[in-house]
Amino acid sequence: MQMTDTTPPNMTISDEKAIEISQMNKWYGSFHVLRDINLTVYRGERIVICGPSGSGKSTMIRCINALEEHQDGTIVVDGTRLTSDLKNIDKIRSEVGMCFQHFNLFPHLTILENCTLAPIWVRKVPKKEAVETAMHYLEKVKIPDQANKYPGQLSGGQQQRVAIARSLCMKPRVMLFDEPTSALDPEMIKEVLDTMIELAEEGMTMLCVTHEMGFARQVANRVIFMDRGQIVEQNEPEAFFNNPQSDRTKLFLSQILGH
Amino acid sequence: MIDRPVEYPAVDHEVAYLRTEEAPTLQPPGSEIGFRGWLWRNIFASMADYTSAPAAVMSLFMTAITLFTGYAIVWMAWTLLDFTVFSATFTAAEGLKRDACLPNPGACWPFIEAKWYQFMYGFYPPEDVWRVNVCFAVLAAGIGWLIFGPSHRGKVAAFMLFGYPVLAYVLLNGMPVEDNGDLGHIFSGVWFPAIVAAVLFAGWWLADAGRLGDVGSAFAPVLLMGVIVVAIFAVLPLVTMAIDLALGTEVVETNKWGGLTVTLVVAIAGIVVSLPMGMLLALGRRSSAPIIKWSSIIFIEVVRGIPLISVLFFASAMLPYFLEPGVDFNKLLRAMIGVMLFASAYMAEVIRGGLQAMPKGQYEGGMSLGLSYWQQMRLIIMPQALTTVIPGIVNTFIGLFKDTTLVLIISIFDLLGILMATLKDPEWATPTTAYTGYLTIALIYWIFCFGMSRYSVHMERKLDRSHH
Ligand SMILES: Nc1ncnc2c1ncn2[C@@H]1O[C@H](COP(=O)(O)OP(=O)(O)O)[C@@H](O)[C@H]1O
Ligand SMILES: [Mg+2]
Numbered sequence: 001m002q003m004t005d006t007t008p009p010n011m012t013i014s015d016e017k018a019i020e021i022s023q024m025n026k027w028y029g030s031f032h033v034l035r036d037i038n039l040t041v042y043r044g045e046r047i048v049i050c051g052p053s054g055s056g057k058s059t060m061i062r063c064i065n066a067l068e069e070h071q072d073g074t075i076v077v078d079g080t081r082l083t084s085d086l087k088n089i090d091k092i093r094s095e096v097g098m099c100f101q102h103f104n105l106f107p108h109l110t111i112l113e114n115c116t117l118a119p120i121w122v123r124k125v126p127k128k129e130a131v132e133t134a135m136h137y138l139e140k141v142k143i144p145d146q147a148n149k150y151p152g153q154l155s156g157g158q159q160q161r162v163a164i165a166r167s168l169c170m171k172p173r174v175m176l177f178d179e180p181t182s183a184l185d186p187e188m189i190k191e192v193l194d195t196m197i198e199l200a201e202e203g204m205t206m207l208c209v210t211h212e213m214g215f216a217r218q219v220a221n222r223v224i225f226m227d228r229g230q231i232v233e234q235n236e237p238e239a240f241f242n243n244p245q246s247d248r249t250k251l252f253l254s255q256i257l258g259h
Numbered sequence: 260m261i262d263r264p265v266e267y268p269a270v271d272h273e274v275a276y277l278r279t280e281e282a283p284t285l286q287p288p289g290s291e292i293g294f295r296g297w298l299w300r301n302i303f304a305s306m307a308d309y310t311s312a313p314a315a316v317m318s319l320f321m322t323a324i325t326l327f328t329g330y331a332i333v334w335m336a337w338t339l340l341d342f343t344v345f346s347a348t349f350t351a352a353e354g355l356k357r358d359a360c361l362p363n364p365g366a367c368w369p370f371i372e373a374k375w376y377q378f379m380y381g382f383y384p385p386e387d388v389w390r391v392n393v394c395f396a397v398l399a400a401g402i403g404w405l406i407f408g409p410s411h412r413g414k415v416a417a418f419m420l421f422g423y424p425v426l427a428y429v430l431l432n433g434m435p436v437e438d439n440g441d442l443g444h445i446f447s448g449v450w451f452p453a454i455v456a457a458v459l460f461a462g463w464w465l466a467d468a469g470r471l472g473d474v475g476s477a478f479a480p481v482l483l484m485g486v487i488v489v490a491i492f493a494v495l496p497l498v499t500m501a502i503d504l505a506l507g508t509e510v511v512e513t514n515k516w517g518g519l520t521v522t523l524v525v526a527i528a529g530i531v532v533s534l535p536m537g538m539l540l541a542l543g544r545r546s547s548a549p550i551i552k553w554s555s556i557i558f559i560e561v562v563r564g565i566p567l568i569s570v571l572f573f574a575s576a577m578l579p580y581f582l583e584p585g586v587d588f589n590k591l592l593r594a595m596i597g598v599m600l601f602a603s604a605y606m607a608e609v610i611r612g613g614l615q616a617m618p619k620g621q622y623e624g625g626m627s628l629g630l631s632y633w634q635q636m637r638l639i640i641m642p643q644a645l646t647t648v649i650p651g652i653v654n655t656f657i658g659l660f661k662d663t664t665l666v667l668i669i670s671i672f673d674l675l676g677i678l679m680a681t682l683k684d685p686e687w688a689t690p691t692t693a694y695t696g697y698l699t700i701a702l703i704y705w706i707f708c709f710g711m712s713r714y715s716v717h718m719e720r721k722l723d724r725s726h727h
Pocket of ligand 1: 031051056060
């Protein structure tokens, strides 16, 4: 991956808050899985979250679109506060796109149907318009010719790109990625990362849990390190990688970078 | 990183290798291909090894088994053929009846011919039998369309689920305008369900738009189903009136229905009701709301724990004691409700198996796109869960189809019941009448069940998305 030295014009960060998490705590039973999480994401930010397995990265970003509920503190997404009210939850979920490690495409629907399902049923977009939007995004992720196949007929990298297109069809204002490349064969990782880089260059607000440190250096404006349910350290990528402060960060970086 | 140098043991043979010429692609050995290959692999190979004593004993043993099985198959086929064809009576001269069959030791086919009408329709009046035939024809056309139809399958399926039962009821039962031409009672039957449907519809409209909060939205689909059911009741008298004015259909009381007609009515009612009921119960059993969860569990476990036959018997023998004298709750309807409840409980467990097999990611994929609970169930979870359990669903349907024979214990004459009634006819009493009859209806049951089984295989293939 080559490094871009000029920031594309769209990759600017506004001072409008896209996500605001304050003093959030979460428990699984009596296990305190997330401790005192405070995180404000401004529109246009590209944040990479890393940390050891089991540190609560997935749990944290899943709280943002209420796939997990939190017991304490507040999460405000796009000005809407997350409460147990289903209406707010549905609204936030339709504004926030999410890509999973295992894609979670719907295997009984074609690629095109995967992409038009939510716009038609949630946004009530007319079918013809939904198909046009879907084809637009499928072209963007470079697989328009697979539109009528089923997910099972595509490679892992293609499936993950469909999953990204499927989220984009809802015109989300924020995208969450939970280890989008960890289930992929090495030769497919690049095509997915390229898609994500393009998305970042268009100004999408993104939170990515990933261990692709090249991607973090190139795209992120902020890297967050989590350990044992807490945000331990965050910094700009250069400083984060070259000059980590906490011992836990240093240990983690030496483990994933040092060979 | 490992800093310490590792000593690996030395290898004392040549490891470097480079292929210089392409290996040819060859035909498989002769024993693998064609009919001969098949015969060899599946029949003769196991009898042909005499290289050692144990292998020879095994081969001889296999030879014995093969010979015995071959003999048994030929013997059974011959017996059946002899009974049904060679020693059978095919025609009876006018008025001969049993005397035509007595000389022959085989099947008495004229008996079947004479009683065929009853096998099919029971005691349905012959002048009205076209109504049953129209029902059968529409059913066959609908199913045919669902299997082979080029397009609009969804609409046809919706008609078969909601429209067809109404049509079938109107045709089979009839609901005529009274002779004095008084239409008042028909409209009096309309306004009450119409108002209830309107109220439910208003409730659904409010709930679906979220105006009644979360709990309200959760009940929206139930309300909508209520609207449909009640609306059917409201529309029914109007439809029947229209049909009656056009055709003059008489009421045919259900105690005149019989034979295959009753079997199909009970089985189809059970099938049509048990699938949606089973889905709701299965979802209910997995619900996080304790009331819904426990009522589903109690329903399923209670119904599954009681033999159908005892419920039918209770409904027929005991219910009259609890009802006021003169109130006659239709016997066929009672049996149908019993069968529907039973099938629903079994179906719920089959479908729950399918739900259990759904990966969590499918729910999360739907949730993350903002789909509501019912949208997730309808669009993502149920289609996949039902597909995985097609064999179990069809198994339940087949079981249900055959269990309908139990209605004969409350003197409803289904196909088997009619046969047993006609066997009592002394004019046809011969030593082989019963065998002929049982063989015939066994064949009829088998055709339907095998049809369902093939349909299940067809659907499995069609819906299989795993390796295209
Ligand atoms: N549904 C659950 N119930 C109980 N514990 C859970 C559940 N999901 C995750 N955990 C625990 O919470 C911790 C954080 O998990 P997770 O957020 O998936 O970590 P990460 O994504 O950083 O690897 C882990 O210790 C995990 O075992
Ligand atoms: Mg994780």
